[in-house]
Amino acid sequence: MTQIGSREVPVDLRLTVAVCASNELVRRGLNSILDDLAIVGDDFYCESWEQACQLMSATPVDILIIAEAGYGGCQLPDGVQTKVLVLVDATDLRTALKDAPPWAHGFLARQDLTPTSIDEAVRRVAVGKSQIPARLASELIRRAATPLPARAARPAKLTSRESETLALLADGLSNKQIARRLSISDHGAKRLVASLLLKLGSPNRTMAVVTAIKSGLIEPSLL
Incomplete structure (x- = not known):
């Protein structure tokens, strides 16, 4: 076999x-x-x-x-x-x-x-890495390019550090890899990811990326 x-x-x-x-x-x-x-x-x-x-x-x-x-x-x-x-x-x-x-x-x-x-x-x-097929990501990016209705609520604003972390999440990096890329501790990376999940109202990393793309928080160039 x-x-x-x-x-x-x-x-x-x-x-x-x-x-x-x-x-x-x-x-x-x-x-x-x-x-x-x-x-x-x-x-x-x-x-x-x-x-x-x-x-x-x-x-x-x-x-x-x-x-x-x-x-x-x-x-x-x-x-x-x-x-x-x-x-x-x-x-x-x-x-x-x-x-x-x-x-x-x-x-x-x-x-x-x-x-x-x-x-x-x-x-x-x-x-624990995000897993999103390219075709699905492309569709989400297309949706992100469509203006949201005036009454539609966007996720809370992210700090610059959270935005960096979000981009790394979209790239499929683990907490340890994020920590190394941002030159912070593993605990610091874990806190940043937890803060992102809370602000985006997502139960896990993959859905956080999906929510971020839908909301226009991730640019197509990052995927």
Whole structure:
């Protein structure tokens, strides 16, 4: 069996990955890919959100891949720390953005699915990096260029340091990498990221970047 992997995550780390998809062919296809990924230790497959919640409540799951639309209004069970990667339709990003769970940790365009792209996405989400496909970022940038209605509320103003941190988040850097880039302590970088999430009203780094692009806080040149 050929194993696909990279150096971004320690080679001895093995993740538990679950897939939520009602379509059997989709589950089997992802099963075939996940079985070949060096980073995946155990993988589980759920036909419904209820099954996925039962699994996550009973078993520590590192990554949940939501492979179809319709889960925008769902919520993770209390106490579950699972990170969520959502497959979206790149041909209908408007619907994908509307339907995507607001607590998602990363997105992957269904049309771009390959063993390598899934491996990279899983690894990025696992280490807390933002994961946004180029097509989705382009759509968000296009939206950001459209003037907001007069009554629409923009996120709170960011300090210069927070703006620098936001740009680094958009580039997918971790807290430690942000600390090194800004020549500050790891704790200082963690505080800056936490402040950004609070000001942008986002549950995680990926959604903070999504919110920032929608609001015009990130320039296209930064992506």
